[in-house]
Amino acid sequence: MTRFTLVVPVYRVQSYLSECLDSVLGQDFTDFEVIAVDDCSPDGSGELLDAYAARDERVRAVHLPENVGLGLARNAGLERARGDYVLFLDSDDTLTPGSLRAVADRLAETADPDVLIYDYARTYWDGRRRRNQLAHLLRLPDPRTVLGLADRPELLDLLQIVWNKAYRRDFVERAGLRFPPGFYEDAPWTFGALISARGIALLDRVCVEYRQHRTGGNILGTVSRRHFDVFDQYERLFAFVDARPGLAGWRPALFRKMADHYLTILERPGRLPPDARAEFFHRAAADYAARRPAGFTPPPGSARYKYALLARGSYAALAGAGLAVKARASVRRRARGAARQSGRGAMSAYYRARLHAPLDENLAVFSAYWGRGVACNPAAIDAELARLAPHVRRVWAVRAEHAGRVPRGVEHVEVGSRAYWSALARATYLVNNVNFADAVVKRPGQIHLQTHHGTPLKTMGLDQRKYPASTRMDFDRLLARCDRWDYSLSSNRYSTAVWERVYPASYTSLETGYPRNDVLVNATAADVRRVRRELGLRDDATVLLHLPTHREYQSEFVPRLDLARVAAELGPDVTLLVRGHYFYAGSERLDGARASGRVLDVSAHPRVEELYLAADALITDYSSAMFDYALLDRPIVILADDWDVYSAVRGTYFDLTAEPPGAVVRSEDALVELLGSDGWHDGAATALRAAFRRRFCAFDDGRAAERVVRRVFLGERELLPFVPYEERRRAPSPAEVAALAERTGTA
Incomplete structure (x- = not known):
């Protein structure tokens, strides 16, 4: 018989569920089973449970056909329990390392009492940790002592929770303990168990970390008449006593x-x-x-x-x-x-005055990359908004030094100008792929749409606190900016879980796909041909796009490759497109490589999506470009020459070298050797890319911008359904375009 059954009810916790389950499955005591009950969760929690169950036979996933609430979900797990003892764990909390071993040892020392009570600590989003203030009640001169409740009635004063105890399963059945429906379901169970137990053991050790959410996360903090459920719970408790x-x-x-x-x-x-x-x-x-x-x-x-x-x-x-x-x-x-x-000295008197003017319900202000121009998800939403809601005036906020990059016909205001502050004060819609300035006030009735600008491999938001060498961020100010968000876009469930955890605020996640990626699905052969010709690329050239990421510990763009040498080694039929990160102003180190004619510096190109369309393959290191480029289903090569340094200094969410979108090389020599063979596009590389695409391209079906506009600007409640993964199209590759031209005789 299994020693422990851990019952984990699951509902809307995709951002924290992996951490919870990993804390259990990583215990050094292994004689347990986990019954995880998906309470018809509308997010990706159920799929995540199935993935864990497939990897570890100790996990059993139970999927309820309808949402029944916390108490009845626990009952569903309890009915399937096989362990000597039953423990409960909420799916956003975690076990501390070694806790199951400590529980098992104390039960053995106390001859298997009916109930063992252990301790917990509250853990806060800002890194604070505070132990239960009544921890002294768990201390005994001889920790092997078994008590009756009458020996220490103050145990009733502990927080009314079920997850700080291990219960003998035969005691649970003998006492007739079950969870009722409704709020405050812990009260009748907890009090019923304590007053019924013939023997209670104590463990003065923090075994559970009780997550305190910055916003939301606790249904008891919801304004509702459901708090009247407490009367039914005490009615049940006193009926139990009677x-x-x-x-x-x-x-x-x-x-x-x-x-x-x-x-x-x-x-x-x-x-x-x-x-x-x-x-x-x-x-x-x-x-x-x-x-x-x-x-x-x-x-x-x-x-x-x-x-x-x-x-x-x-x-x-x-x-x-x-x-x-x-x-x-x-x-x-x-x-x-x-x-x-x-x-608020930075906020002009003019802006404060404009904040009292009425909102313009048909005004939207867009910005991207800290005012660098018209780009990314905001640009794609702008274009779709013009199609579906042309009555909405669309204004871009652009820094003065980048005003020359604004396409002809696009209305814009310069950041910091009176027109800029007036637009921010009166616009109903504010759309950005980063954050607006701290001085921007969120007015009642305004809608802030945070689009983000990539799928996160590197740590983001609050997770960056763990890597101080990579950031000087003021996290309080960051969260104040996040509090202005109404919507946060996501292109996959993985991203949703990251954003909701590292930017804890009261926004709504919109799992729409990234609008900027619609073109990678919908582009035609003519689009691919046009982009290559605008870049001066031969139809028969193999074009490799080299797109390295930003490194906080480098003040300027330092090419990871000797580009002239790589171009020479690969021969005249290969052209390298090189795009430095937008944080870098440029580099003279590219001059020698450009002289060869087979290395093009495309760092200033306004639309990276067009570069993706032009390229036969992507060579990157840790850039989020890989997640977008994977939509094209073209080869991706990962140059991980400094992975150990980058992952240690910046922090990453998974080991890219173990779960890559294609072949991985560790040096320039290895890259040249790979590109001279079939290894960069062989069957093994294709299989890796297919798995990567399944995981990270889940929502990008070519209709993301339309979903966003219909939901945010037109108020439609239901998102457009996704095109099934197997039925999705993609833009044709340059090789396919060339073959089509040869067959049809088109130029």
């Missing part, structure tokens, strides 16, 4: 916990709708009167008067006391607001 006369002695303690719980819900902001607070109070007062044990005395302390108000049913008095507290808090907030306002 059916077991031997437990009657616990009624006074449970009554106190009930009263405390009701008062907590009343006092916590963001739970009850304002128009439901009085109703909730009177329900609580009725329960207080009906269940109050004879001779009950409220506990001493500051909450004593609240018990008295419940006993009298005096909501007005309780609300009055709350108003006094709120008044003091309001004074503090106004003082903080004044301090913030005084620090």
Whole structure:
């Protein structure tokens, strides 16, 4: 028989689920099974569970046909449990290393008690970690001691959670424990288990890291009438006690916990709708009167008067006391607001005045790459918006030094000008692939669309805190910028999970595909032919696009290759297109290579997508270009000559050398040798690319821009369905274009 069954209910946690499961499967104690219950999650959580179950036989994925809620999902896992002990773990939390070994050892030392309680720590998005404040209750002179609850009744004061305990499965069945539906489902289970257990052991060790989300993540923090479910939960708990006369002695303690719980819900902001607070109070007062044990005395302390108000049913008095507290808090907030306002020297008086003007519902401001021009996802959305909603005025924010790159006929304003600040103040729609300036204020009614500009291989957002050598980012200011987002675009489930974790804010993820990539699906042979001719490329030339990424530890573009030598080695039929990262101004080191005539510096080309169309293959290192270029299903070669340094300094989300989109080489010599053979486009390279495309090109079917415009600008609630992966087209390769021209006689 398996020692432990871990039941993991899963719903909308694709950003954290892998971390949760990895923390379990990586334990040094291995005699366990995981029953992960997909509660009809609408995101990619169910698919992720299936992938884990396929890789590790200890994982069983259960998919519920409809969403039933946390408690009933746990029951579904419990029904399938085979372990001696059952443990619960929420799917956004993690086990600490060695915790299952510690639990197993303590159970062995205490002769398998009914319940073992272990500790937890809250972990915060900003890196803080705080242990349970009642951890002292888990300490014993002899840790092998087995208690009854009567020996330490203060254990009832621990947080009402199920996931800090291991339960003997035969005890669970004997006690008749099951989770009820609704909010606060932990209360009847937790109290029922503790008062029923014949033996309780304690483990003074943090075994669970309890994730505290910056926004969302906790259904109990949702304003809703569902908080009234708490009355049903205590009804169930006292019915449980009534059916077991031997437990009657616990009624006074449970009554106190009930009263405390009701008062907590009343006092916590963001739970009850304002128009439901009085109703909730009177329900609580009725329960207080009906269940109050004879001779009950409220506990001493500051909450004593609240018990008295419940006993009298005096909501007005309780609300009055709350108003006094709120008044003091309001004074503090106004003082903080004044301090913030005084620090806004960068925000012009003109902009502040324009913030009082009405919003223009038909004005959209676009920007890309910190005002460098008209490009990327925002440019593709702009074009589609012109087609589907031509009544919306589209204005681009461009820095003065880049104004010359704006195509003719595109309306633009220079960053920092009065026209710029006026447009930002009055536009209903703000679209960017990075962030607007910190001084930009998010007005009620404005819609900020964050498009991003690549699939992340390197660490991003809050994850960059782990790699201080690669960033000087102010993370508080970063999150303040993210708080302005209403929508965040994604081109694959992998990206969605990263964005939601590293940019924790209250936006909606739109899994649409990247609009800029529509052209890679929809381009025709004529488009490919036109781009190559505009670049001066021969139809019969093999064109290799070399696109290295930015390295924070390099202040200028340093080519990873001796381009003149590579071009010479590959021969006259090969042309190299070289595009430095936009963070670099250029490099004189390319001059010698350009002189050969077979190396073209395309760093200044306005549309990288056209370079993709022109190239027969991509040579890159760790650039996100590989994720987009993979859509074309053309060869990709990874030059990983400094992978160990890059991955250590910048941090990456997976080992690219182990999961590449094609052949991997570690040096220039190896690259030249590879390109002189069939290895860069053989069957092995093709198979790697196919797996890569399946994983990272899931949403890019050529209709991404239309999805975005219909959802964000036209208000359509349902996204357009995706073209099935097997039915998707792609732009023809240069070789296919040449073959077509030869067959048809077209020039």
